[in-house]
Amino acid sequence: MIVLHPARVVVGSGGRVLEGHSVVVEGGRIAHIGRRGDVAVPAHARVIDAPASTLLPGLIDTHVHLAYAGALDGASYKLDTVTRSYAALALRAAAHARETLRWGVTAVRDLNAPGEVVIDLRDAVAAGHVVGPRIRACGRGLSVTAGHMDKGGFAPHVTLADVNAPCDGPDAFRAGVREQVKRGADCIKINLCGGSTRDLTRPYKQEMTDAEVSAAIEEAHRLERHVAAHTSGGPSVTMAVRAGLDSVEHGHWIDDATADLMAERGCTYVPTLAVNEVNFEVGRERLGGSDASWAWLERSRSDKWDSLERVRRAGAPIALGTDAGFMLPHGAAVGRELELLVQGGLSPLAALESATSVGAKLLGLDAGEVAAGRLADLLLVDGDPTRDVGLLRDPARLRTFLGGVEIGA
Secondary structure (H helix, E strand, O other), X not given: OEEEEEEEEEOOOOOOEEEOEEEEEEOOEEEEEEEHHHOOOOOOOEEEEEEEEEEEEOEEEEEEOOOOOOOOOHHHHHHHOOOOOHHHHHHHHHHHHHHHHHOOEEEEEEOOOOOOHHHHHHHHHHHOOOOOOEEEEOOOOEEOOXXXXXXXXXXXXXXXXXXXEEOOOHHHHHHHHHHHHHOOOOXXXXXXXXXXXXXXXXXXXXXXXXXXXXXXXXXXXXXXXEEEEEEEEOHHHHHHHHOOOOEEEEEEEOOHHHHHHHHHHOOEEXXXXXXXXXXXXXXXXXXXOOHHHHHHHHHHHHHHHXXXXXXXXXXXXXXXXXXXXXXXXXXXXXXXXXXXHHHOOOOHHHHHHHOOHHHHHHHOOOOOOOOOOOEOOEEEEEOOOOOOHHHHHOHHHEEEEEOOEEOOO
């Protein structure tokens, strides 16, 4: 049994912050919350007095790639997974998982990895063989041939096995969903649309047909899996939300009608703001790229704030996701993403809820709130992140508990 006495408790939902309360953890779950003077402390309990700290639910990153190391240039990123065995990728992913926990992240959703690398890691974590956050994994993302996750660039004689999952036609996407479920996927990722530099008044292009989108979502839901879509924006996103899409990933261009529809249908927005910013923090000199591609990046960077505001104003759920593994480090990117959500108009408390209860609901986790009966996935922060979410960018301020066990204690 652990009894925590923080200065305040951020519940993680409903904008609630409790002052002067204690939290009792027993058997991996939150057993009781009450006013400090009313909570009995058994002699055998471990007591953690933290009068300058805030207790909140463990953070949830709903968009990561644990098998990837965050290579900045396209060539290195492409070669990253084809020059290592799946066993080597799994071992590296385990290190990324452990690093993620160090930053207070107790659950993640992995949205593409070759083979069953992260599905197997998920099972190893659950079995206690590896220390890491709780993992929901899609396996491999489903993409049309030559789509976002089936790009060329390899010689014609090169054959890749299980690195991606190209599908063409509604029946192929149904089969693709079934195959990922067979391999153990918790959710399904589709690659709906990508960016276009042809005409920056319409900087997006649809890759999947409407029929393919509907087939994939229908099959996934029939098999009780939620669906995430890589998106740029435009009419194809509206169509997918109508078809039952569960989460819009990235979504640089979301109009008012689509935002309202997302709110009506309960479709979650995962804006991944930091991955846009990193291009400009690293710079064109290092990254390279054409004038057209950088014009697209500039526009997506500026317009995305408007999309976030539309979704926020409409009242659709907004979940934190970093895209860690793609140009961003694992775990460390979460604090930056929180700061950007606040910069984009969310209050610090709302941003924290996007990283806790909203993510937990999307992933189907019995966590994300400091409430009796919930999993004791908790984060104790030195200071008050409801005033400054930037505190979460300093791991020295963080104490992470997974199922009531303090990591690194």
